[in-house]
Ligand SMILES: *[C@@H]1O[C@H](CO)[C@@H](O)[C@H](O)[C@H]1NC(C)=O
Ligand SMILES: *[C@@H]1O[C@H](CO)[C@@H](O)[C@H](O)[C@H]1NC(C)=O
Ligand SMILES: *[C@@H]1O[C@H](CO)[C@@H](O)[C@H](O)[C@H]1NC(C)=O
């Protein structure tokens with residue numbers, strides 16, 4: 494049912510006039526998503542910070558500054574339509590909401606929507622704690638990230654006095670999956686989700702994903718693929734060496 498809704502929204506959005514899809518290969522424009530040179534012409538530093546909770550599921554009131562970007566150049570009379578682009582497992586870049594060739598930026602222009610981009614906790618400069626020590630990583634959880642999104646939307650609704658806001662969530666890959674989970678867990682905070690290439694059939698040992706990555710690296714550079722394979726083989730060997738394994742792997746990584 495949820496997938497059907499997502500599908501319907503995607504279909505609906507594809508009907509927005511003027512959308513000419515680029516030539517695609519395996520889900521990517523042939524020329525790549527990011528085109529050389531253009532990224533440099535976009536101001537990548539203009540971010541805002543937002544006081545976010547460290548732990549949404551306890552009374553620990555610690556806050557940290559989460560980065561976000563806002564592009565309201567298309568928002569006109571209708572201030573109630575908001576597209577939230579979810580950052581994923583990488584540093585977020587304002588490029589994602591300012592580059593006008595991206596479909597979601599085009600849709601925003603067509604629909605007079607405000608674009609937002611929220612960097613995922615523990616990626617880029619959205620670091621809740623000083624370092625990535627193991628004890629800190631218990632806060633690196635999708636459930637916390639989903640609660641970050643909920644708190645972000647609620648706070649913006651309050652701050653901007655939005656009466657009947659319509660938030661549409663966009664994400665790709667892992668952040669697409671986040672978007673779908675978000676609609677499940679916080680159904681009232683958004684009116685729809687566009688999830689591109691989102692893995693939905695999750696399993697503990699999802700090796701098929703790595704097979705796909707191997708295929709991609711191999712098609713780009715087979716020498717590189719061979720090197721990556723060798724490194725994994727060596728590391729697997731070292732990691733099984735018992736007590737000394739952490740030391741050996743740690744030194745190798747230095
Ligand atoms: C980028 O943003 C900064 C900070 O807002 C501003 O000072 C600078 O002029 C901007 N640069 C461009 C090329 O827009
Ligand atoms: C976050 O909260 C702290 C302490 O209340 C305050 O000093 C800081 O300005 C806030 N940051 C933002 C981005 O609102
Ligand atoms: C909240 O959690 C942080 C990180 O684990 C910890 O440093 C801090 O002492 C905690 N604060 C309270 C009030 O429990």
Ligand SMILES: *[C@@H]1O[C@H](CO)[C@@H](O)[C@H](O)[C@H]1NC(C)=O
Pocket residue numbers: 569570571603604605
């Ligand atoms: C967007 O705003 C323009 C100018 O105010 C208006 O003509 C147009 O109908 C709006 N588009 C939508 C989809 O609301």
